Each structure stands twice: as C-alpha cells, then as structure tokens.
Amino acid sequence: MTTITDPPQGSFRLSMLLSDTRYRSLTLQAIAAICLALAIWYLGNNVAKNLAKLGLNIDFGFLGVPAGYDINQRLIEYTSQSTNLRAAFVGILNTLLVAFLACTLATIFGVLAGVLRLSNNWIVSKLMAVYVELFRNIPVLIWIVIIFTIMTAVLPGPRAFRGDEATASMLFDAFAFTNRGIYLPAPVWGAGSMVVVVTFLLSIVGVIGYRRYATKLLYDTGRMLPTFLPSLAIFFLPTILMFFIMGMPIGLEYPELKGFNFKGGIKIGGPLIAIWFALSIYTGAFIAENVRAGIQAVSKGQTEAAAALGLRSGRIMSLVVLPQALRVIIPPLISNYLNITKNSSLAILVGYADVTATLGGITLNQTGRAIECVLLLMLFYLVISLSISAVINVYNNAIKLKER
Amino acid sequence: MKKTVFLGALTVAGLAAGVAAAGTLDDVKARGKLNCGVTTGLVGFAAPDANGEWAGFDVSICRAVAAAVLGDPSAVEFVPTTGKTRFTALASGEIDMLARNTTWTFSRDVDLKFTFVGVNYYDGQGFMVPKDLGVSSAKELDGATVCIQTGTTTELNLADFFRSNNISYEPVPIETNAEAQQQYLAGACDVYTTDASGLAATRATFEAPADHVLLPEIISKEPLGPLVRHGDNEWGDVVRWTLNAMVTAEELGVTSANIAEMSAGTDNPEINRLLGTEGTLGEMLGLSADWGKNAIMAGGNYGEVFAKNIGEETPIGLARGLNAQWTNGGLLYSPPFR
Numbered sequence: 001m002t003t004i005t006d007p008p009q010g011s012f013r014l015s016m017l018l019s020d021t022r023y024r025s026l027t028l029q030a031i032a033a034i035c036l037a038l039a040i041w042y043l044g045n046n047v048a049k050n051l052a053k054l055g056l057n058i059d060f061g062f063l064g065v066p067a068g069y070d071i072n073q074r075l076i077e078y079t080s081q082s083t084n085l086r087a088a089f090v091g092i093l094n095t096l097l098v099a100f101l102a103c104t105l106a107t108i109f110g111v112l113a114g115v116l117r118l119s120n121n122w123i124v125s126k127l128m129a130v131y132v133e134l135f136r137n138i139p140v141l142i143w144i145v146i147i148f149t150i151m152t153a154v155l156p157g158p159r160a161f162r163g164d165e166a167t168a169s170m171l172f173d174a175f176a177f178t179n180r181g182i183y184l185p186a187p188v189w190g191a192g193s194m195v196v197v198v199t200f201l202l203s204i205v206g207v208i209g210y211r212r213y214a215t216k217l218l219y220d221t222g223r224m225l226p227t228f229l230p231s232l233a234i235f236f237l238p239t240i241l242m243f244f245i246m247g248m249p250i251g252l253e254y255p256e257l258k259g260f261n262f263k264g265g266i267k268i269g270g271p272l273i274a275i276w277f278a279l280s281i282y283t284g285a286f287i288a289e290n291v292r293a294g295i296q297a298v299s300k301g302q303t304e305a306a307a308a309l310g311l312r313s314g315r316i317m318s319l320v321v322l323p324q325a326l327r328v329i330i331p332p333l334i335s336n337y338l339n340i341t342k343n344s345s346l347a348i349l350v351g352y353a354d355v356t357a358t359l360g361g362i363t364l365n366q367t368g369r370a371i372e373c374v375l376l377l378m379l380f381y382l383v384i385s386l387s388i389s390a391v392i393n394v395y396n397n398a399i400k401l402k403e404r
Numbered sequence: 405m406k407k408t409v410f411l412g413a414l415t416v417a418g419l420a421a422g423v424a425a426a427g428t429l430d431d432v433k434a435r436g437k438l439n440c441g442v443t444t445g446l447v448g449f450a451a452p453d454a455n456g457e458w459a460g461f462d463v464s465i466c467r468a469v470a471a472a473v474l475g476d477p478s479a480v481e482f483v484p485t486t487g488k489t490r491f492t493a494l495a496s497g498e499i500d501m502l503a504r505n506t507t508w509t510f511s512r513d514v515d516l517k518f519t520f521v522g523v524n525y526y527d528g529q530g531f532m533v534p535k536d537l538g539v540s541s542a543k544e545l546d547g548a549t550v551c552i553q554t555g556t557t558t559e560l561n562l563a564d565f566f567r568s569n570n571i572s573y574e575p576v577p578i579e580t581n582a583e584a585q586q587q588y589l590a591g592a593c594d595v596y597t598t599d600a601s602g603l604a605a606t607r608a609t610f611e612a613p614a615d616h617v618l619l620p621e622i623i624s625k626e627p628l629g630p631l632v633r634h635g636d637n638e639w640g641d642v643v644r645w646t647l648n649a650m651v652t653a654e655e656l657g658v659t660s661a662n663i664a665e666m667s668a669g670t671d672n673p674e675i676n677r678l679l680g681t682e683g684t685l686g687e688m689l690g691l692s693a694d695w696g697k698n699a700i701m702a703g704g705n706y707g708e709v710f711a712k713n714i715g716e717e718t719p720i721g722l723a724r725g726l727n728a729q730w731t732n733g734g735l736l737y738s739p740p741f742r
C-alpha cells in the first residue's frame with residue numbers, strides 16, 4: 001500500500017481552477033460574487049438614473065426642516081416647530097418604549113401560560129391551550145384593532161365623568177379609565193424625598209446582600225436561613241420608616257377632569273395600551289410554546305433524580321428543571337423579541353406615534369422623501385434588531401452548558 | 405432572504421423605469437381603462453353605492469375623463485387611496501390621475517412634482533364638535549383631543565392654528581375617514597377636523613346629524629382638484645380640459661338634457677367647438693371630435709354633478725358658495741374653448 005503523497009507543489013496550471021476540486025469551489029464562489037456585485041451595481045445605477053430622469057434626488061436635507069405637525073405622545077421635548085429629525089427621535093423612543101414594555105409583559109404571559117399548560121389540573125392546562133391556539137393563529141394586526149376598538153367602545157369618554165348625573169366615576173378618586181387612556185396619580189417629590197429614595201435603593205442592595213449571605217451559609221455550613229419574610233422586611237420597613245421620619249415628603253398628584261380632558265397625574269394613552277397589550281398577548285402565546293418545549297426537553301430522569309434526593313417540587317423546578325430548560329428557551333425567545341420590535345411598526349393603526357408613524361408616515365408623506373425615509377427606517381430596525389440579538393446572545397452564552 | 409431583497413430591488417428599478425416612459429394618454433387608450441385614484445370612501449365625493457358602483461363628485465371627474473378618452477364613462481378602474489398612499493400611487497404610475505379631495509399646495513406642485521389641472525371644489529378646513537360639548541368657537545378648544553387624518557394638509561394647518569392662538573390640543577392621527585368617524589362618535593376625540601365639505605359629507609352619514617355642529621371658523625384655504633404627474637403635459641391637458649369642459653358647459657347652459665339636441669349644431673360657436681361640431685379641438689388633444697360631448701354626457705355639466713352628489717337637495721346639503729360660476733359671484737371661471 002502506498003502512502004498518499006501531496007500533489008507536487010508549484011505545478012499550478014490555470015485549468016486547475018475548474019478541474020481541481022480544491023480550487024473549483026473557490027472559482028465558482030468568486031464568479032458568483034462578481035455576478036452579484038454586477039447585479040447590485042446595475043440595479044443601483046438604474047434606480048439612480050431613473051430617479052435623476054424623474055428629477056428626484058436622494059437628499060437628507062429635509063431632516064433639518066421644521067416638521068410642522070404635532071405628536072400626541074412625546075418622551076422628549078417636541079413642538080410642531082421642531083425638526084423632522086427630532087420627530088424621528090420622538091418616534092424612535094416611542095418604538096423602544098412599546099417594544100420594551102411588550103417584551104416584558106409577553107415574557108410574563110408566556111412563562112405563566114407555558115408552565116400552566118403543563119399543569120396536572122385539566123381545566124387549567126386546557127384553558128392555556130385555548131389561549132395559545134387562539135392568539136397564535138389570528139394575525140396580530142387583527143388583535144390590535146380588536147383590542148383598540150373594544151377599549152374605545154367600552155370605556156367611557158372623559159365627558160361621562162362630568163356633571164351631577166355623571167355616568168362614570170373615578171376608582172378611589174385616583175384612577176380614571178377612559179377611552180383615551182388611563183390616568184394614574186403621579187408622585188410629587190417634596191424636600192427630603194431624595195433621602196427616602198436613597199434608603200429604598202439601599203434596601204434593595206440589602207435584600208440582595210442578605211440572600212447572598214444566606215446561600216453562602218447554606219453551602220458552607222448546611223444551615224438554612226429563612227429568606228422570604230426577612231427579604232420582604234428589608235425591602236419595605238426602612239423605606240416606610242424613613243418616609244415618616246422625613247415628614248412624608250412624597251405626595252401624590254391626582255388626575256382631575258379639567259376642560260376636555262383629565263389633567264395632572266400620569267397618563268398612559270389608549271393607543272399605547274392597545275398596542276402594548278396586543279403585542280404582549282399575541283407574542284406571549286408563542287413564548288408559552290417555547291417555554292413548554294423547553295421544560296419538556298429536560299428529561300424526566302432529572303426530575304425523578306431530584307425528587308429522590310428529597311427536593312420539593314418548587315425547588316426541583318427552580319434548581320433543576322428551569323436552568324436546563326432556559327438553554328432551549330432563550331434562542332427562540334430572541335426571535336420573539338425581534339418580532340415584537342418589528343410588529344410594533346403596526347402602531348400607526350391605532351394612532352400610536354412610533355418611528356414608522358412619524359418618520360415613515362407623516363414626515364414621509366409631508367415631505368415626499370419616500371426613499372430617504374424608508375432607507376432610514378430600514379437602518380433603524382436593522383440596528384435595533386441586531387442590538388437585541390447581541391444582548392440576548394451574551395446572556396445565552398452566560399447560561400449555556402459549559403463543557404468542562 | 406437575499407433573493408427577496410434582490411427581487412425587491414428589481415421591482416423598484418422596474419417601477420422607476422416604467423414611470424420614466426411618458427405617454428399616459430397612449431397607455432390609457434391601449435389599456436382601454438382609466439386608473440383613477442379616489443378616497444377610500446367619503447359619501448358624496450367618492451364611495452361605492454348600493455350596487456357597488458363608485459359614485460360621487462370626484463368620481464364624476466374620473467368618469468368624464470374616461471368618457472372623453474375612451475368614449476365610455478364606465479371604463480374606469482377606481483383605486484381607493486388614503487391620505488398617505490395617494491401620492492405614492494400617483495408617482496409610481498399605479499394610477500393615471502388622482503381625484504381625491506386633494507389640496508393644491510406649493511410643495512405638492514413644486515417639490516412632489518404633481519400638476520394640479522384645476523380646482524373642482526374651493527374649500528377650507530373646519531371643525532365639527534358634538535352639540536352637547538357646548539363649544540361655539542374653535543378658539544375655545546384649549547386642551548381638546550382632535551381627530552385628524554394623517555398625511556393631509558389638515559394636520560399642518562391644525563398645528564399652525566393652535567400654535568398661533570396659543571392653545572394646546574392632543575392630536576389623534578387616523579388613516580381613513582371611516583376610522584376617524586368611528587373614533588369621533590365613540591368620543592375618543594372631542595373634535596373632528598378636515599375640509600369643511602368632508603365634514604358635511606361625514607356628518608350626513610351620522611344617525612343623528614343634528615347632534616353635531618360645524619364651528620364657524622374656517623382656518624385655511626383648501627382648493628381641491630384633480631392632479632397628474634409632472635412631465636406629461638399632453639395627459640395633463642386632457643384632464644384639465646375635461647374639467648374645463650364640464651365648467652364651461654354649465655356656463656353656456658349645456659346640460660345632459662339638451663346636449664343631444666345641441667350637438668346637432670347651434671348658433672353659438674363656442675358650444676359648437678365644445679361639442680366638436682366645429683373646429684378641431686378634439687384632434688389637438690389627441691382625442692375624437694366628440695370628446696367634450698362624451699365628457700359632459702357622462703354625468704352632466706359641473707352644476708348637475710354638484711347638485712346630484714353634494715348639492716343642497718342631497719343630505720350633504722352644500723351650497724354653491726365659492727363654487728358658483730363667476731357670473732353668479734363664484735370663483736368658477738374656465739378659460740375659453742377656442
């Protein structure tokens with residue numbers, strides 16, 4: 001038997017680019033890349049030429065011009081005299097706000113429904129199955145419209161709260177549920193309120209410290225300290241004490257009916273609620289399935305082994321099953337978060353001023369700069385989606401199975 | 405993924421290439437159908453009737469143009485557009501002309517590059533409120549929640565009005581008139597603002613129109629008219645002179661009742677030129693000699709179309725006002741047919 005020798009070096013012939021399998025694939029890839037580049041160049045050139053022929057040109061100057069329209073929900077200072085760029089930022093912040101809120105709530109819905117769907121209680125598990133199938137199989141657009149319509153039709157308008165024979169009234173005189181949004185009392189920060197806030201932050205640190213200490217003690221000595229009640233106490237007591245010591249510096253401002261609308265307090269607008277709730281409940285159904293799959297992916301043997309060691313079922317879930325299930329749950333969770341962010345662009349449907357509604361809607365329409373606006377929108381969604389994946393991938397790497 | 409991007413780019417390129425080719429008149433003739441952009445539904449101006457046939461004041465312009473070009477007022481494909489989509493639809497070539505309560509403004513003409521061929525309704529922006537709100541002037545609307553259609557001049561006028569009067573409001577941007585109506589009736593906004601004609605048309609469809617009032621303020625000028633793309637003047641001429649034919653017909657007393665008789669020839673030379681029994685106006689436009697007659701026969705002259713769709717006899721009940729002939733103290737003044 002002869003050993004395989006390397007082909008003689010240096011005798012490279014041009015024909016080998018096609019005949020030799022080692023080079024052929026490279027050749028083909030190079031050709032494909034050139035074709036793709038040519039095609040992109042051709043298309044780009046074609047678009048540019050035709051735009052020029054129509055007398056249109058790509059120009060981002062419109063971003064510096066006053067927008068001229070008002071926006072109902074703004075997290076930063078904005079008036080109709082602000083620039084289109086600022087309007088875009090108002091929209092971006094609104095998109096990020098609703099994406100963040102919806103991701104959080106969807107995760108809560110999803111985990112609850114996913115775990116409960118595996119419950120031994122027949123009714124509970126069937127109810128969760130109905131939830132998942134109902135919400136997963138109807139387009140989110142329809143859910144947004146349904147929820148918004150129900151909200152505006154069922155809840156009373158601010159006018160119903162007025163007069164002697166008002167047909168609606170505020171809850172505890174502090175909360176008003178109207179078809180334009182929900183009004184809550186807002187905190188008013190008086191002198192000395194900082195001390196209370198700092199105390200509160202310190203007590204959170206305290207809770208974490210106490211739990212660390214308890215775990216360490218458990219591992220070192222095997223002695224178990226109660227954690228729940230002491231945590232609760234550390235969380236609340238110092239802050240409440242400090243609140244009274246400082247002479248109750250934090251007050252509440254209640255919403256009040258003034259003129260056409262409620263004034264004062266915090267307003268959570270109807271459009272925000274509708275889109276937030278719709279995205280959460282829709283995506284929550286998908287997350288529920290991921291959670292169920294993740295839990296079921298952990299083999300029964302793990303649970304049984306943990307039970308044999310004498311762990312209670314709650315602890316089996318939190319110490320044995322969930323940490324392993326998370327590895328299955330996290331990757332699809334990313335794509336659900338991305339879906340929420342992208343689906344939030346349906347917000348204009350209910351008049352929520354997200355970035356698609358401001359930059360990609362009103363600005364685009366009023367300036368006629370369609371190509372520029374859409375390019376910017378694409379860039380924004382790309383950057384935000386890649387950032388979300390990056391963050392969750394870091395988390396995923398931190399919890400994934402470490403092969404040692 | 406790569407493939408869809410590629411195909412998408414290809415469509416964009418193809419679209420751009422398609423638009424660059426002018427000759428809309430030839431396209432329409434070859435197609436045998438006029439693609440006309442209208443509203444998504446505003447009774448009186450453009451809405452499908454009980455039989456699913458589009459009818460209304462703006463629709464009549466589309467039908468008149470189709471009759472002038474193709475000799476058939478029903479050879480129209482109506483494309484519903486929202487305030488937001490209408491300009492893209494026109495610029496991309498999806499529609500040949502737009503007749504959708506669209507205000508003639510400087511930037512739409514110069515920057516968006518559309519040719520407004522004339523004005524078929526002189527309007528202004530108004531406010532509608534429920535009567536029991538007890539408001540009698542728009543200046544009392546401080547703090548109100550206002551429904552507006554996005555992508556309209558309405559949106560910008562509103563911001564200007566409230567700013568210059570130093571009062572505040574909360575805008576609720578809405579895509580179509582139907583949604584706005586629903587929000588307004590549900591009390592999700594206190595006020596609905598749009599063109600006064602649109603308010604009248606919307607109110608006419610309410611169950612209890614009398615419970616709602618239009619405030620006296622008219623805060624803007626809204627000359628509404630049909631428009632086409634820049635760069636195709638032949639086509640622009642066709643649409644412009646079709647509109648002028650309807651206006652001139654009213655001025656000269658040509659109606660759908662007497663047009664058959666008049667097109668046998670009259671002793672008024674302008675009527676004869678308009679109806680194609682004298683001169684070669686049709687040929688100059690690239691149309692048949694009886695184009696003007698066909699256009700007027702499609703739905704009648706301007707006055708008849710007005711009276712039938714939005715006039716005082718209809719539930720919408722708009723008076724002619726500014727839209728009367730210049731001979732009656734209005735602004736309608738068609739250049740002569742000569």
Ligand SMILES: N[C@@H](CCC(=O)N[C@@H](CS)C(=O)NCC(=O)O)C(=O)O
Binds near residue numbers: 442445446487580603
């Ligand atoms: N004239 C204004 C407003 C036009 C407009 O949107 N009008 C409304 C009401 S008058 C309409 O036609 N709505 C019908 C629809 O929603 O499709 C403009 O050109 O921007």
